[in-house]
Amino acid sequence: MEKRVSEAVIRRLPRYYRYLKMLQGMGVERISSKSLGEIMETTASQIRQDFNCFGGFGQQGYGYHVGELKNRIAEIIGLNKGYQIIVVGAGNIGQALAGYRAFLQEGYEITALFDNDPHVVGGSVGDIPVLPMDDLERFIQRNRVDIAILTVPEQHAKAAAQLLCDAGIRAIWNFAPVDITLENLVCENVQLTDGLMALTYKLNAANGQ
Amino acid sequence: MEKRVSEAVIRRLPRYYRYLKMLQGMGVERISSKSLGEIMETTASQIRQDFNCFGGFGQQGYGYHVGELKNRIAEIIGLNKGYQIIVVGAGNIGQALAGYRAFLQEGYEITALFDNDPHVVGGSVGDIPVLPMDDLERFIQRNRVDIAILTVPEQHAKAAAQLLCDAGIRAIWNFAPVDITLENLVCENVQLTDGLMALTYKLNAANGQ
Numbered sequence: 001m002e003k004r005v006s007e008a009v010i011r012r013l014p015r016y017y018r019y020l021k022m023l024q025g026m027g028v029e030r031i032s033s034k035s036l037g038e039i040m041e042t043t044a045s046q047i048r049q050d051f052n053c054f055g056g057f058g059q060q061g062y063g064y065h066v067g068e069l070k071n072r073i074a075e076i077i078g079l080n081k082g083y084q085i086i087v088v089g090a091g092n093i094g095q096a097l098a099g100y101r102a103f104l105q106e107g108y109e110i111t112a113l114f115d116n117d118p119h120v121v122g123g124s125v126g127d128i129p130v131l132p133m134d135d136l137e138r139f140i141q142r143n144r145v146d147i148a149i150l151t152v153p154e155q156h157a158k159a160a161a162q163l164l165c166d167a168g169i170r171a172i173w174n175f176a177p178v179d180i181t182l183e184n185l186v187c188e189n190v191q192l193t194d195g196l197m198a199l200t201y202k203l204n205a206a207n208g209q
Numbered sequence: 210m211e212k213r214v215s216e217a218v219i220r221r222l223p224r225y226y227r228y229l230k231m232l233q234g235m236g237v238e239r240i241s242s243k244s245l246g247e248i249m250e251t252t253a254s255q256i257r258q259d260f261n262c263f264g265g266f267g268q269q270g271y272g273y274h275v276g277e278l279k280n281r282i283a284e285i286i287g288l289n290k291g292y293q294i295i296v297v298g299a300g301n302i303g304q305a306l307a308g309y310r311a312f313l314q315e316g317y318e319i320t321a322l323f324d325n326d327p328h329v330v331g332g333s334v335g336d337i338p339v340l341p342m343d344d345l346e347r348f349i350q351r352n353r354v355d356i357a358i359l360t361v362p363e364q365h366a367k368a369a370a371q372l373l374c375d376a377g378i379r380a381i382w383n384f385a386p387v388d389i390t391l392e393n394l395v396c397e398n399v400q401l402t403d404g405l406m407a408l409t410y411k412l413n414a415a416n417g418q
Contacts, residue, residue, distance in 0.1 A: 010407050191223070197226065200286055202397075
């Protein structure tokens with residue numbers, strides 16, 4: 001794995017993958033960094049610089065082979081491996097994410113949800129069972145779980161993250177409104193409200209206020 | 210409104226607001242950029258640099274007044290105004306966002322959802338009515354709508370965004386898996402799958418693979 005790739009580049013990788021997949025679906029075989037930049041509303045130089053973090057993928061003057069580049073980026077992200085995911089917290093957001101079909105298309109399989117609420121435990125979201133929180137540790141011991149999506153209320157988030165970490169989980173996608181940082185854990189803190197506030201700032205800036 | 214504030218700073222503003230609100234809730238009255246940096250896992254210099262985009266908020270050597278700084282950042286984001294929001298697409302994600310209570314606490318009120326599915330139209334999410342898409346334009350003409358949350362399927366996203374834009378909406382928070390860019394519109398493209406992929410990259414990088 002390449003080292004010292006910046007957070008900004010990591011955030012752009014999925015977007016490159018997404019656009020290349022779309023271009024491939026449209027039958028485009030080759031594309032220059034200039035054209036890719038125009039479609040993605042960025043610059044050719046940004047694209048070349050990003051790709052150079054991974055050794056660069058193009059031959060000068062020939063552009064990129066769309067399918068190969070897409071596959072190479074998928075490999076860098078690690079999409080070729082497939083991932084088993086659990087959702088901890090089966091409230092509205094948890095259920096919505098469990099039912100989000102785009103994940104499955106990219107090799108992410110959600111295998112179980114966990115909750116404490118007797119109204120949802122024992123039920124299912126689509127085909128995915130909602131299990132009691134008491135079963136969480138045992139489930140992780142007996143099944144492969146690569147990633148946990150955390151959607152419990154704020155006051156339970158840190159304890160739930162610690163429990164997951166102690167049980168051996170190494171990656172958490174956290175939707176609870178509190179930042180999680182734990183040793184030996186990679187965590188993406190989503191903070192939905194932050195996105196809405198960034199949009200609000202831009203709306204006001206656009207209005208010249 | 211201050212000009213030329215970078216995307217990175219805009220993204221950090223809500224996080225400052227969030228941490229300052231938490232500190233205020235804990236009874237902290239004053240904080241140095243050094244201590245704030247430690248809590249937020251950033252540097253004092255980053256914080257001072259960010260705040261300088263807005264003229265700076267502290268007196269050298271005295272640190273920041275937590276409550277005043279929080280209020281000032283809220284004002285910069287535009288949180289003091291209150292916002293009326295509609296959700297276009299009343300599927301799982303749309304319903305989950307409509308029911309997300311943290312938005313209301315910050316002055317964002319969701320007033321209606323819109324969908325085409327006869328199984329959900331006429332119903333409600335909590336107290337929020339689900340109205341038919343045919344009513345969308347008229348609703349926007351007759352009611353104040355500051356922001357639209359877009360959660361329709363991919364194939365309908367661009368048309369729905371155009372419709373919203375034509376009806377006078379100036380801000381869209383887009384959860385559909387396709388980037389939206391339209392003139393005279395500010396749009397935050399969320400791309401849930403991108404976040405999961407960024408996490409996947411980091412998980413593999415942490416595993417040294």
